[in-house]
Amino acid sequence: MLQDKCVVVGVCGGIAAYKVVEVVSRLKKLGAEVHVIMTKSAQEFVGKLTFQTMSQNLVMADMFEEPRRWDVEHIAIARKADILLIAPATANIIAKLTHGIADDMLSTVVLATHAPIMIAPAMNHNMYTNPITEQNMQKLAELGYAFIDPTEGFLAEGMSGKGRLAEPETIVNAVVKELAYEKDLAGVNILVTAGATQEAIDPVRYITNHSTGKMGYAIAKAAMLRGANVTLVTGKTQIADIGGVDMVNVTSAQEMYDTVVGRSVNADIIIKAAAVGDFAPEVVAADKIKKSENMTISLKKNPDILAELGKRKMENQVNVGFCMETQDLLENAKAKLSAKNCDFMVANNLKDEGAGFAHDTNTVTILGDDGSINAQPNMSKEQLAHVIIDIVKKRFETKR
Numbered sequence: 001m002l003q004d005k006c007v008v009v010g011v012c013g014g015i016a017a018y019k020v021v022e023v024v025s026r027l028k029k030l031g032a033e034v035h036v037i038m039t040k041s042a043q044e045f046v047g048k049l050t051f052q053t054m055s056q057n058l059v060m061a062d063m064f065e066e067p068r069r070w071d072v073e074h075i076a077i078a079r080k081a082d083i084l085l086i087a088p089a090t091a092n093i094i095a096k097l098t099h100g101i102a103d104d105m106l107s108t109v110v111l112a113t114h115a116p117i118m119i120a121p122a123m124n125h126n127m128y129t130n131p132i133t134e135q136n137m138q139k140l141a142e143l144g145y146a147f148i149d150p151t152e153g154f155l156a157e158g159m160s161g162k163g164r165l166a167e168p169e170t171i172v173n174a175v176v177k178e179l180a181y182e183k184d185l186a187g188v189n190i191l192v193t194a195g196a197t198q199e200a201i202d203p204v205r206y207i208t209n210h211s212t213g214k215m216g217y218a219i220a221k222a223a224m225l226r227g228a229n230v231t232l233v234t235g236k237t238q239i240a241d242i243g244g245v246d247m248v249n250v251t252s253a254q255e256m257y258d259t260v261v262g263r264s265v266n267a268d269i270i271i272k273a274a275a276v277g278d279f280a281p282e283v284v285a286a287d288k289i290k291k292s293e294n295m296t297i298s299l300k301k302n303p304d305i306l307a308e309l310g311k312r313k314m315e316n317q318v319n320v321g322f323c324m325e326t327q328d329l330l331e332n333a334k335a336k337l338s339a340k341n342c343d344f345m346v347a348n349n350l351k352d353e354g355a356g357f358a359h360d361t362n363t364v365t366i367l368g369d370d371g372s373i374n375a376q377p378n379m380s381k382e383q384l385a386h387v388i389i390d391i392v393k394k395r396f397e398t399k400r
Contacts, residue, residue: 001180002032008081010106013041015156016088016122016165024054026172037106063105078112088122088165091133098136120148125161148174170243183227190228191267192220193274195235197253202285210357211275213237215381222385233259253277253302271320272306310341316399320344354378
């Protein structure tokens with residue numbers, strides 16, 4: 001994704017500096033050329049050798065150290081950068097940048113570059129919420145600096161509050177979003193569903209299915225990277241939240257129905273990749289049901305979310321459904337496409353090798369309400385997400 005891109009990472013003095021080692025590692029794995037600038041304080045937390053090993057480049061730190069080649073180093077790297085990421089960004093560096101102070105390698109490079117600048121703050125909660133720091137961040141934001149907000153949680157000093165450095169995946173996603181993809185979905189509101197719903201039998205047991213949520217998460221991430229405003233309504237999964245995506249967690253089919261239908265009015269595109277249970281117990285036991293030789297559970301039908309969205313579909317809205325079959329794939333998919341009033345139905349056969357639940361790959365056929373049939377070869381779910389988005393985007397543009 002980041003082949004031939006130069007990412008300059010500025011590391012400041014804070015305990016969160018250790019997390020940036022993983023950020024550098026991930027950026028390298030995506031093909032980026034990574035150069036690290038460390039402040040003097042940063043070197044008290046992580047050694048230069050660690051970042052040199054991970055970036056495969058010498059670390060820059062001292063403005064006046066012996067040049068390693070004949071150029072003005074801070075000017076050369078400032079010119080070469082495609083993006084400059086500061087993580088962790090302390091209150092000190094934020095204050096210096098706000099007032100144009102350039103008294104070390106990092107602050108000097110910031111003033112010398114024309115590349116986009118991303119700041120990932122990490123500090124004590126009281127420092128982060130101090131009106132001076134807030135005012136400094138607001139001024140930098142007005143000047144075009146992008147911020148990757150810290151999270152709330154347990155901080156190094158033993159307090160809880162907002163100030164934890166964003167997770168490495170979130171930081172890397174922000175860089176990828178800036179550099180790797182055209183923002184062809186900027187301003188488009190996309191609602192995605194993913195994962196399996198769970199229907200309680202009693203306080204201990206529930207009915208569910210084998211969905212892992214990988215396909216829906218891949219679609220949400222791909223849309224976010226291409227600039228869309230993405231909301232992901234997700235059932236239970238083992239996948240980490242996607243930074244830059246509005247994550248909404250639900251459990252039951254009814255909860256997903258209420259959430260999705262409620263938010264559908266603001267969506268330009270709805271992609272229903274969740275595996276929603278068709279049935280739920282009529283009665284949920286208040287206590288754990290004891291074993292018995294002959295136990296019967298009466299089931300009731302869950303609300304049909306996709307059908308309801310079809311009834312409510314607005315003129316300029318694009319609806320996409322998913323269906324998984326074990327036989328008569330195209331016939332069943334065509335029937336669902338019509339019955340649910342979808343623009344597209346993404347169909348796959350659970351019995352196809354490398355397709356369906358839990359796999360990192362998928363093989364699908366995308367049917368359109370215009371009679372189009374796009375059979376896709378087996379590919380990673382990340383690749384397929386972009387294929388689906390490309391097809392859906394064309395339809396959305398014609399409706400606009």
